[in-house]
Each structure stands twice: as C-alpha cells, then as structure tokens.
Amino acid sequence: MDTIKKRQNAGVRKPDIVRNFYQVILEEGIEGASIGKVAKRMGIHPSLIIHYFQNKENLIVALVDYIIRRAGEIYRELIVQSGDPGTRLRSLVAIFFSEAWYGMSDLGGDFAILSLSGREPRVDARLREMYALLKQLIVGELEKIFKEGGITVRDPKRAAEIIISMYEGYRHFKHFYIEEGDAEKFREDMIASAMAALTNN
Amino acid sequence: MDTIKKRQNAGVRKPDIVRNFYQVILEEGIEGASIGKVAKRMGIHPSLIIHYFQNKENLIVALVDYIIRRAGEIYRELIVQSGDPGTRLRSLVAIFFSEAWYGMSDLGGDFAILSLSGREPRVDARLREMYALLKQLIVGELEKIFKEGGITVRDPKRAAEIIISMYEGYRHFKHFYIEEGDAEKFREDMIASAMAALTNN
Amino acid sequence: MDTIKKRQNAGVRKPDIVRNFYQVILEEGIEGASIGKVAKRMGIHPSLIIHYFQNKENLIVALVDYIIRRAGEIYRELIVQSGDPGTRLRSLVAIFFSEAWYGMSDLGGDFAILSLSGREPRVDARLREMYALLKQLIVGELEKIFKEGGITVRDPKRAAEIIISMYEGYRHFKHFYIEEGDAEKFREDMIASAMAALTNN
Amino acid sequence: MDTIKKRQNAGVRKPDIVRNFYQVILEEGIEGASIGKVAKRMGIHPSLIIHYFQNKENLIVALVDYIIRRAGEIYRELIVQSGDPGTRLRSLVAIFFSEAWYGMSDLGGDFAILSLSGREPRVDARLREMYALLKQLIVGELEKIFKEGGITVRDPKRAAEIIISMYEGYRHFKHFYIEEGDAEKFREDMIASAMAALTNN
DNA sequence: GATGAATGAGTGTTCATTCAT
DNA sequence: GATGAATGAACACTCATTCAT
Numbered sequence: 001m002d003t004i005k006k007r008q009n010a011g012v013r014k015p016d017i018v019r020n021f022y023q024v025i026l027e028e029g030i031e032g033a034s035i036g037k038v039a040k041r042m043g044i045h046p047s048l049i050i051h052y053f054q055n056k057e058n059l060i061v062a063l064v065d066y067i068i069r070r071a072g073e074i075y076r077e078l079i080v081q082s083g084d085p086g087t088r089l090r091s092l093v094a095i096f097f098s099e100a101w102y103g104m105s106d107l108g109g110d111f112a113i114l115s116l117s118g119r120e121p122r123v124d125a126r127l128r129e130m131y132a133l134l135k136q137l138i139v140g141e142l143e144k145i146f147k148e149g150g151i152t153v154r155d156p157k158r159a160a161e162i163i164i165s166m167y168e169g170y171r172h173f174k175h176f177y178i179e180e181g182d183a184e185k186f187r188e189d190m191i192a193s194a195m196a197a198l199t200n201n
Numbered sequence: 202m203d204t205i206k207k208r209q210n211a212g213v214r215k216p217d218i219v220r221n222f223y224q225v226i227l228e229e230g231i232e233g234a235s236i237g238k239v240a241k242r243m244g245i246h247p248s249l250i251i252h253y254f255q256n257k258e259n260l261i262v263a264l265v266d267y268i269i270r271r272a273g274e275i276y277r278e279l280i281v282q283s284g285d286p287g288t289r290l291r292s293l294v295a296i297f298f299s300e301a302w303y304g305m306s307d308l309g310g311d312f313a314i315l316s317l318s319g320r321e322p323r324v325d326a327r328l329r330e331m332y333a334l335l336k337q338l339i340v341g342e343l344e345k346i347f348k349e350g351g352i353t354v355r356d357p358k359r360a361a362e363i364i365i366s367m368y369e370g371y372r373h374f375k376h377f378y379i380e381e382g383d384a385e386k387f388r389e390d391m392i393a394s395a396m397a398a399l400t401n402n
Numbered sequence: 403m404d405t406i407k408k409r410q411n412a413g414v415r416k417p418d419i420v421r422n423f424y425q426v427i428l429e430e431g432i433e434g435a436s437i438g439k440v441a442k443r444m445g446i447h448p449s450l451i452i453h454y455f456q457n458k459e460n461l462i463v464a465l466v467d468y469i470i471r472r473a474g475e476i477y478r479e480l481i482v483q484s485g486d487p488g489t490r491l492r493s494l495v496a497i498f499f500s501e502a503w504y505g506m507s508d509l510g511g512d513f514a515i516l517s518l519s520g521r522e523p524r525v526d527a528r529l530r531e532m533y534a535l536l537k538q539l540i541v542g543e544l545e546k547i548f549k550e551g552g553i554t555v556r557d558p559k560r561a562a563e564i565i566i567s568m569y570e571g572y573r574h575f576k577h578f579y580i581e582e583g584d585a586e587k588f589r590e591d592m593i594a595s596a597m598a599a600l601t602n603n
Numbered sequence: 604m605d606t607i608k609k610r611q612n613a614g615v616r617k618p619d620i621v622r623n624f625y626q627v628i629l630e631e632g633i634e635g636a637s638i639g640k641v642a643k644r645m646g647i648h649p650s651l652i653i654h655y656f657q658n659k660e661n662l663i664v665a666l667v668d669y670i671i672r673r674a675g676e677i678y679r680e681l682i683v684q685s686g687d688p689g690t691r692l693r694s695l696v697a698i699f700f701s702e703a704w705y706g707m708s709d710l711g712g713d714f715a716i717l718s719l720s721g722r723e724p725r726v727d728a729r730l731r732e733m734y735a736l737l738k739q740l741i742v743g744e745l746e747k748i749f750k751e752g753g754i755t756v757r758d759p760k761r762a763a764e765i766i767i768s769m770y771e772g773y774r775h776f777k778h779f780y781i782e783e784g785d786a787e788k789f790r791e792d793m794i795a796s797a798m799a800a801l802t803n804n
Numbered sequence: 805g806a807t808g809a810a811t812g813a814g815t816g817t818t819c820a821t822t823c824a825t
Numbered sequence: 826g827a828t829g830a831a832t833g834a835a836c837a838c839t840c841a842t843t844c845a846t
Contacts, residue, residue: 431634433632508721513717517711534780563780571775578730592765592768599797
C-alpha cells in the first residue's frame with residue numbers, strides 16, 4: 001500500500017538528505033563525507049542528490065542551516081519564562097551549561113562545520129547570524145530580568161558575550177580535561193564562575 | 202652551496218613534510234588536504250611522503266604532535282617569572298587571552314584537528330595529553346604564586362580548568378560575535394571576568 | 403549507423419568487459435591484469451568498469467562464470483546423441499581428449515583462475531559447481547548408454563570421476579612432456595587407456 | 604652471542620628469500636606477491652632482495668628451481684628399491700597417488716607457477732626439464748622391473764607419459780569433485796585404473 | 805652486506821558531476 | 826522525480842627499481 005521512498009517531493013526529500021548527510025559527517029568526518037555515501041545510506045542514486053542540491057557546497061550550506069535551526073528550537077525549549085529575577089538569571093545561565101544544550105549537537109560535527117567556516121563564506125555568514133541571534137535572545141532576556149528589579153549589570157550585550165565565550169569553551173573542550181566523575185561538580189563550578197563574572201561586570 | 206631538495210635525511214624531511222601538510226590544511230581544509238598536494242607543494246614525489254610516514258594517518262598524528270609541541274614552546278616564551286604575586290597572577294591569566302596565544306595556531310586548522318579527535322584515538326590521546334600538561338603548568342604556577350602570599354584559591358586544579366574553559370571559548374569563538382573595533386576592550390573584560398571567576402573560586 | 407562505444411547498456415557492456423579482461427589475463431597473466439589495462443584496451447575509462455562491477459573481485463567472479471558457461475556450451479556442441487552404445491561410449495570419452503575440448507580455453511588462463519580458487523571462495527564454489535555439473539552430464543550419458551545394452555560399468559559416478567581426472571591431466575599437462583609430432587598418437591593412446599580404465603571399473 | 608639475521612652471506616640468505624617468497628605466494632597468490640612483502644616478512648629491506656636477485660623475474664626463476672629440486676628429493680625418498688617386480692610396479696604407481704606426493708606442494712602455488720610458464724620462457728624450460736627428468740626416472744624404473752621378468756609393456760616411455768597424465772589430473776583436480784569421505788577409495792580406484800591402463804598398453 | 809632516499813609508473817577505487825532517458 | 830551511463834580528476838598507496846652511503 002505504502003509506496004515508501006519512491007516518488008517523493010522536494011519538501012520531504014531535501015531535509016531527509018540533509019539529515020543523512022549530517023549522520024555521515026558524524027560517522028566519517030567532513031573529509032570522509034561524500035554524496036555517494038549519503039546516497040547509499042538512503043538507498044537512492046547519487047545523481048538524485050545532485051538533482052536536489054546541484055552540488056556539494058549547497059548541501060553543506062543546507063546542513064549548516066539545519067543545525068542552526070535546531071539550536072534555536074532547543075533554546076526555545078529550555079528557556080524559563082517565570083519566577084523571580086534572581087532565579088531566572090541563574091536559570092538562563094544554567095541552560096548553556098546543561099546536558100540538553102551540550103548534547104544538542106555532536107562535537108565532531110561542530111568542529112567539522114567550524115573548520116569549514118574559514119573557507120566557505122556562506123557558512124561563515126550563517127554562523128555569525130546564529131551568534132547574533134543568540135546574543136540578541138540573551139540580551140533581551142537579561143533586560144527583562146533586570147527591569148523587574150534588583151540585579152544590575154552595566155552592559156547586557158557584553159554580559160551576553162561573556163556567557164557565550166564561557167559556555168563555548170566549556171561545551172566544546174571540557175571533555176578533553178574533565179573526568180567523567182568530576183563532570184557534574186565542574187558544571188556547577190562553571191555556572192558559579194559565570195555568575196560571578198556576570199554580576200561583577 | 203646548498204643542494205636543496207636532493208638527498209636529505211629523515212631528520213630534515215619529516216618535519217618539513219609536516220609543516221607543509223599543515224599549510225595545505227589551512228588552505229584547503231582537512232577534507233581538501235591530500236598527500237598529493239603536499240608533495241606538489243614541496244616539489245617531491247607523493248610516494249616519498251609515504252616512504253617517511255607509511256600512511257596518511259601517521260602524518261596526521263605527526264602534525265598533531267607538531268602543533269602541540271609548538272603550543273608548549275609559546276607558553277614557555279610567554280610565562281612571566283618575576284614580580285609580586287598579584288601581578289604575576291594577572292600576567293598568567295593574560296597569557297591565554299593574548300594575541301600571541303590566540304594567533305599561535307590557525308582556527309581553521311584547530312577545528313580540523315579537533316574534528317578528527319572523535320574518530321582517531323591517537324589524536325584524541327595526544328590532545329588529552331596536551332591539556333593535562335597545560336593544566337599541570339598552570340597549577341604549578343598558581344601554587345607558586347599562592348605560596349608567596351596574599352591570594353588564596355580553594356582549589357588550584359579547578360581554577361586551572363576554569364581558565365582553560367574560558368580562554369578556549371574566547372580564543373576559538375570570539376571572532377564570530379565580536380567586532381574588530383571592540384576586540385581589545387572585550388579582551389580586557391574577559392581577563393577581568395576570568396580573574397573574578399578565579400578569586401571567587 | 404552504429405555509434406560504437408557511446409551509451410551502451412549493462413547487457414552489452416558487462417560481457418564485453420569480461421571478454422576483454424580474459425584477453426588481458428591471457429596476455430599478461432593474473433598478476434599483470436589490471437582494470438586500467440582492460441579499460442585502455444576498450445578505449446573507456448577505468449571507472450566505468452568499476453561502475454559496472456564495483457570492484458575487481460566481482461570482475462574475476464564474472465570471468466569465471468563466463469568461462470564455465472562457455473565450457474558447457476562446447477560440451478553440448480560436441481556430444482553425440484546417436485549410434486550404437488559401444489560407439490557412443492567411445493565418442494563420449496573422445497570428446498574430452500579432442501582438440502576442441504583442449505582448445506576450449508587457454509591453459510595460462512585456466513591456471514590463473516585455478517590459482518585463485520584457494521583464496522577466493524566464490525571462485526572455488528563456482529569451480530566445484532562446474533565439475534558437479536560435468537560429472538552429472540557424463541553420468542547421465544553413461545547410464546543411457548548402458549541401459550541400451552551390452553556394456554556394464556559397476557559405478558557410473560566413479561567412472562565419470564576417473565574420466566575427468568584422466569582428461570584433466572592430459573589436457574593441462576601433456577604439452578610439458580609430449581612432443582608435437584607424437585601428439586596425435588598420444589591422444590589415441592590416452593583414449594584407449596581411458597577406455598581400459600573405464601571398462602575395467 | 605648469536606648475531607641472528609645480521610650480516611649473512613648469499614649461501615644462507617638467497618634460499619631463505621626464496622622460501623619466504625614461496626610462502627607469500629601461497630598466502631597471497633602470484634598477483635599478491637611482491638618483493639616488499641617478502642622483505643617485511645623477513646624483517647629486511649626490499650633493496651636487499653634486489654641486491655641478491657637483481658630483479659623479480661630472477662627471483663621467480665629461483666623459486667621454480669627450488670620447487671623442482673624439492674620434487675626430486677621427495678621422489679627419491681618414496682621410491683621402493685626391493686621386492687618382486689609386480690609389487691614394485693604397483694609401488695611405483697602408488698607413489699604418485701600417495702599423500703606424500705600429493706602434499707608435496709601447495710596446489711595454489713603450483714597453479715600460480717604453471718600460469719607463469721606461458722609467459723616466462725625460463726619457467727617453461729625448467730618445467731619441461733623437470734618432466735623430462737621425471738619421465739626418465741619412471742622409464743628407468745619400469746625397465747628394471749620388466750627386465751626382472753613377467754610383466755611386459757610395449758612402450759615404457761608411453762607408459763610413463765600415461766602415468767604422469769593420470770596422476771597430474773588426479774593430484775591437481777580431484778579436490779574439486781571428490782568428497783573427503785570418498786578420498787581414500789577414489790585413490791585406490793585411480794591406482795587400479797592406472798594399472799589397467801598401463802598393462803593394457 | 806645492508807639500509808635509506810628517491811623515483812615514477814601503476815594499482816584499485818572514490819568522487820562530484822553531466823547527460824540522456 | 827529518478828536512474829543509469831559515462832567521464833576525468835583525484836585519491837592513498839604499492840611496486841620494482843636505482844643510487845648513494
């Protein structure tokens with residue numbers, strides 16, 4: 001009954017290809033990812049991928065878009081909208097050091113895409129866009145919190161930038177020098193350090 | 202006098218190949234780097250590279266070793282050994298946010314290698330080693346500083362880990378969301394935040 | 403009329419490739435046969451051969467299939483279906499010592515493929531199949547002959563096996579120790595010996 | 604004390620290389636055998652093999668010599684020199700169908716070398732020599748046996764040729780169509796058939 | 805006798821892509 | 826929308842061999 005896989009349209013196929021491309025990158029790295037492998041994985045012909053994306057570069061850009069879109073979704077899922085200002089500030093900071101945010105993407109995939117950004121202007125542009133958006137989200141949140149009273153921060157934009165730097169360093173590098181057993185304690189210490197850095201600012 | 206290129210020995214050729222390999226990665230990314238391109242760049246035959254490294258994996262591992270070795274050298278160049286404890290603590294932190302440390306390697310190259318670490322155990326092992334070494338250097342330095350008086354930090358090891366997280370996030374990601382004109386000010390703010398995080402610890 | 407070489411389909415190209423592969427093996431031996439040489443011979447690109455066969459092993463297996471198929475065809479061409487039992491028995495034996503059967507394939511090619519059988523299970527399997535089929539053909543023929551009367555053989559299966567052993571030794575090795583001038587006489591003597599061995603069985 | 608492997612002379616090294624070359628052929632086939640693999644197997648430098656044999660062809664020829672020499676040795680070990688003529692005739696025939704003779708060399712290796720004979724004149728020449736020698740040994744033996752009485756054979760040379768054909772077919776091909784359990788019975792039947800063929804001659 | 809440096813041709817295979825169907 | 830034929834460049838790597846040491 002169900003004519004699986006045959007004769008689908010772009011709306012279904014294109015994101016499907018992008019997802020599979022991401023999987024291949026995770027398994028084999030950027031240098032090991034190819035249109036052929038994506039096709040084999042999906043049981044379709046490589047030419048069909050070209051048919052949809054024209055060339056590999058377009059596929060990479062589509063992948064970056066896909067990843068950024070997912071990051072936005074996860075942020076919206078995690079953000080806490082109620083409670084007193086002090087609690088909400090801590091919650092905001094905690095998001096970026098949470099398991100959910102950490103596990104949002106695969107580090108191998110992240111680094112692969114980041115390594116592209118230097119040579120592929122469209123990738124670089126999209127990453128800047130993403131960070132701009134994220135900064136804006138944090139700033140907006142901070143301003144809402146501060147307006148409600150008590151806490152003051154001289155420069156919310158700078159505060160947002162410091163948060164981003166801290167969590168990126170934490171997120172991408174901690175597994176190289178933190179041991180499994182110490183992970184939860186380190187997470188808490190990082191949040192405390194971020195709060196100290198923030199309110200000192 | 203100097204019969205360049207012909208009949209050299211492993212001691213000269215191997216590091217030369219590694220350096221050229223790194224250049225190719227910077228220019229074309231991990232996915233664009235090939236033994237053939239390195240050979241062309243050097244005016245030698247690809248098989249000579251195989252002669253020295255047996256296969257591409259070994260070459261990659263040698264590159265990681267080379268990069269790590271350079272990081273160690275730069276750290277030793279930058280470390281300040283005299284002055285009162287307070288000044289020296291700030292100098293230590295400042296190293297990791299300095300232009301010299303930031304410019305030590307190319308971010309594209311860094312990400313390329315980091316993206317390998319998930320799939321190549323030898324790369325992962327070496328990176329862990331490097332971070333362990335770096336942590337140890339910082340801890341040693343912190344302990345010396347604290348012993349001389351005044352400043353106290355509950356846990357120097359944790360302090361080192363927080364410094365590393367902060368500077369890694371700063372170093373690798375800041376260019377995505379900090380504008381040129383604001384760079385110097387941001388650098389100072391990050392150092393201040395790091396100090397706050399540290400002494401709060 | 404005939405736009406040779408361009409845009410053909412698998413039905414035409416695949417056997418064409420197999421035939422050319424066989425020729426290359428005859429000329430240069432298994433150790434000298436390469437996909438590149440086959441392609442050059444056909445005026446096509448090596449990757450087209452990969453396109454059809456995926457890898458060299460598959461090509462080898464296809465070649466073995468091709469050779470075995472040809473052996474079956476030749477047997478069917480040579481088999482005599484009429485005459486009295488005694489004559490027909492002799493005709494059957496004579497087939498395997500005939501020029502046509504001897505010249506069916508090139509010995510160099512035979513040995514090349516036989517040498518593969520130890521390391522390539524699919525080649526071994528196909529050779530066993532071929533011998534099973536041949537044995538069955540001979541047994542069937544012997545039984546028909548015996549049923550019509552006169553001649554008796556205790557065990558037709560064993561008789562078939564002995565015939566095969568004798569003609570294989572004759573076919574593959576005689577040229578190492580029989581001189582040209584003596585060839586025809588030796589052929590007759592071998593047929594006589596086979597008959598003696600058979601009816602003695 | 605024992606300076607193993609270092610600084611040996613040609614008398615020791617050359618046969619050692621040939622033996623290792625044979626092993627590589629057995630494991631990887633003619634098409635997979637290379638000087639490099641032999642060298643790695645022996646823990647020496649490939650250049651050293653070239654140093655001794657100048658090129659690969661010479662090594663192959665040396666291997667054929669080695670194999671033929673071993674065949675001669677085994678024949679001499681197996682030949683029975685006493686007993687009555689009838690028993691000795693049967694013993695002679697039985698040699699070539701014996702396990703010892705069958706297992707004298709690896710079939711994969713045999714076929715690999717036989718496949719070379721068509722393209723390498725020196726290999727072909729040596730094989731012919733070997734068969735000539737073998738034929739001569741058998742003829743001599745048959746004549747001794749016949750001289751002692753009883754048994755007559757019209758043409759001992761032809762008889763030798765028939766024996767060779769039969770055992771070669773048996774030796775090289777039987778494993779494709781004889782099952783393990785039937786092997787011993789088949790061996791006896793082949794000997795009987797050979798005797799019948801012989802005394803009928 | 806033995807090794808290392810170097811070459812250059814050649815291996816099988818992958819790759820992105822184009823074109824016709 | 827989807828596949829197959831075809832290409833040509835590139836890939837990592839192997840090979841036999843030469844030469845200098």
